[in-house]
Amino acid sequence: MKKYSQNQLERYPIYLKYFMELREEGVDIVSSPQIAMKLGYSEEQVRKDLQAVSLVPGRPKKGRQVAQLIEDLESFLGYRSSVSAVLAGAGHLGGALLNFPAFSEMGLEIAAAVDEAPRLAYAKIGGKVVYPMEKMEEVLRESNASVLILTVPSPVAQEVASRAVRAGVKAIWNFAPVHLELPESIVIEDVNLASSLAVLTHRLGSKN
Amino acid sequence: MKKYSQNQLERYPIYLKYFMELREEGVDIVSSPQIAMKLGYSEEQVRKDLQAVSLVPGRPKKGRQVAQLIEDLESFLGYRSSVSAVLAGAGHLGGALLNFPAFSEMGLEIAAAVDEAPRLAYAKIGGKVVYPMEKMEEVLRESNASVLILTVPSPVAQEVASRAVRAGVKAIWNFAPVHLELPESIVIEDVNLASSLAVLTHRLGSKN
Numbered sequence: 399m400k401k402y403s404q405n406q407l408e409r410y411p412i413y414l415k416y417f418m419e420l421r422e423e424g425v426d427i428v429s430s431p432q433i434a435m436k437l438g439y440s441e442e443q444v445r446k447d448l449q450a451v452s453l454v455p456g457r458p459k460k461g462r463q464v465a466q467l468i469e470d471l472e473s474f475l476g477y478r479s480s481v482s483a484v485l486a487g488a489g490h491l492g493g494a495l496l497n498f499p500a501f502s503e504m505g506l507e508i509a510a511a512v513d514e515a516p517r518l519a520y521a522k523i524g525g526k527v528v529y530p531m532e533k534m535e536e537v538l539r540e541s542n543a544s545v546l547i548l549t550v551p552s553p554v555a556q557e558v559a560s561r562a563v564r565a566g567v568k569a570i571w572n573f574a575p576v577h578l579e580l581p582e583s584i585v586i587e588d589v590n591l592a593s594s595l596a597v598l599t600h601r602l603g604s605k606n
Numbered sequence: 607m608k609k610y611s612q613n614q615l616e617r618y619p620i621y622l623k624y625f626m627e628l629r630e631e632g633v634d635i636v637s638s639p640q641i642a643m644k645l646g647y648s649e650e651q652v653r654k655d656l657q658a659v660s661l662v663p664g665r666p667k668k669g670r671q672v673a674q675l676i677e678d679l680e681s682f683l684g685y686r687s688s689v690s691a692v693l694a695g696a697g698h699l700g701g702a703l704l705n706f707p708a709f710s711e712m713g714l715e716i717a718a719a720v721d722e723a724p725r726l727a728y729a730k731i732g733g734k735v736v737y738p739m740e741k742m743e744e745v746l747r748e749s750n751a752s753v754l755i756l757t758v759p760s761p762v763a764q765e766v767a768s769r770a771v772r773a774g775v776k777a778i779w780n781f782a783p784v785h786l787e788l789p790e791s792i793v794i795e796d797v798n799l800a801s802s803l804a805v806l807t808h809r810l811g812s813k814n
Contacts, residue, residue: 402808408801408805411803411804412785412800412801415783415784475807475808476811481810493702494698494702504807568810569806569809571806577644577646587803589797589799589802590619590620592620595714596712597615598753598779598795599683600684
C-alpha cells in the first residue's frame with residue numbers, strides 16, 4: 399500500500415473543492431501550473447499529488463480532465479463509499495457538526511448523537527436524534543458505527559472514548575483538547591482549536 | 607528570535623491543560639518522565655519543549671514546579687495578554703465558536719461578529735453582537751481587532767478575508783475550506799475539517 403503523508407492527505411480535499419468549482423464554471427481541462435498558482439503549491443507538488451491518486455497519467459502541455467480528477471479524488475477520499483459515525487457530546491461544537499450537511503457528501507454519515515444532558519434526551523439536532531449517554535454502546539452497535547466524533551468536555555473525553563472503543567469503534571475524531579490513550583490499532587485524529595490558536599497568536603506575536 | 611515548529615507550538619496548550627489539571631488535584635511537582643508517559647510524547651521531547659519556554663531550568667530527579675510551568679506556558683502562549691478578534695459568519699460553526707468561553711482564557715477576545723443574514727442583524731450570540739456584514743470594516747476598526755475568525759461559506763471567504771486585511775487585520779483564523787490569497791505579511795492559520803476527515807478516513811481504510 400502506498401504511503402501518503404499527513405500534509406498530502408490534507409491537501410486532497412482542497413484540490414477537490416477547486417476542481418468542483420471549475421466544473422461548476424464549465425471548465426473541462428486544467429493544467430498543473432494553473433492548479434499550483436491557484437492553490438499556492440509548487441507545480442512539482444501538484445504533479446506528484448495528483449499522480450499518486452490518479453489512474454490516468456497527466457499529459458504534459460495537454461492538462462488534465464476536470465471530471466476525471468474529481469472522480470479520482472472522490473474515490474481516493476472515500477466520498478463514494480460511506481462510513482457510519484456517532485457523535486458524543488451535542489453541545490455548541492457538537493451541535494454545529496451535526497448541522498454540517500457536507501459530511502455526508504464526504505462519505506461520513508452521522509447516524510445519531512449521544513449526550514448526558516437530560517434536556518437533550520431524544521431531541522433532534524441537524525436531523526439526528528440525541529440519545530442519553532448511557533445508551534452509547536447500544537447506539538454504536540445499532541448504527542454499526544466505526545467512527546466516534548468526540549465533542550464532550552475534556553474531563554470525560556478519555557472515559558467516553560474508551561467506552562466507544564470497547565463497543566467496537568475503530569476511529570476517534572477527537573475535538574477534546576486532551577491526549578487520548580487507546581489501543582494502537584485505533585485511529586485517532588485530533589482537531590485541537592487551542593493548538594491552532596497557539597500557532598496563530600505565536601506567529602502574530604513574532605511579526606509585531 | 608527562537609524558532610518553534612508548528613508541531614511544537616501545537617503541543618504547548620496540551621501541556622498547559624495537563625498542568626492545570628495537576629494544580630487542580632493539588633500536585634506541586636511533576637517530572638519529565640511523568641509528563642511524557644501521560645501525554646504520549648518522548649521524555650527527550652518533553653525536556654526540549656519545556657526548556658524552550660521556561661526561564662527556570664529543570665533539575666534532574668527533582669522535577670519541575672507545576673505553578674512555574676503554568677506561568678511560563680501562559681506567558682509564552684500569550685494567555686496573559688489579549689488579542690482582539692472579530693468573527694465573520696455566525697452560522698452553526700461560527701455560533702459555536704462565539705459560545706466558547708475558553709477563548710478569552712487563551713487571550714483571544716472576540717469583540718463582535720458580522721453576518722450577512724438579515725435575521726441575525728444585531729442579535730446576540732454567546733454574548734456578542736452580530737452586526738450586518740457591510741459594517742465589518744467599521745466593527746474591525748472600532749474593536750481594534752488584529753484577528754479575523756473566518757467562518758463564512760467558502761464562495762465568499764476570499765472576498766471577506768481581503769476586505770478584512772484592507773481594513774487592517776493582521777491574522778486570519780480560517781475555517782473555510784479554501785486557500786486564501788493574501789499578502790505575505792498576513793498570518794493565516796487554517797482549520798480545515800474536510801482535510802482532517804480525509805486523514806481519518808484514509809487511515810481507517812488502510813487498517814481494514
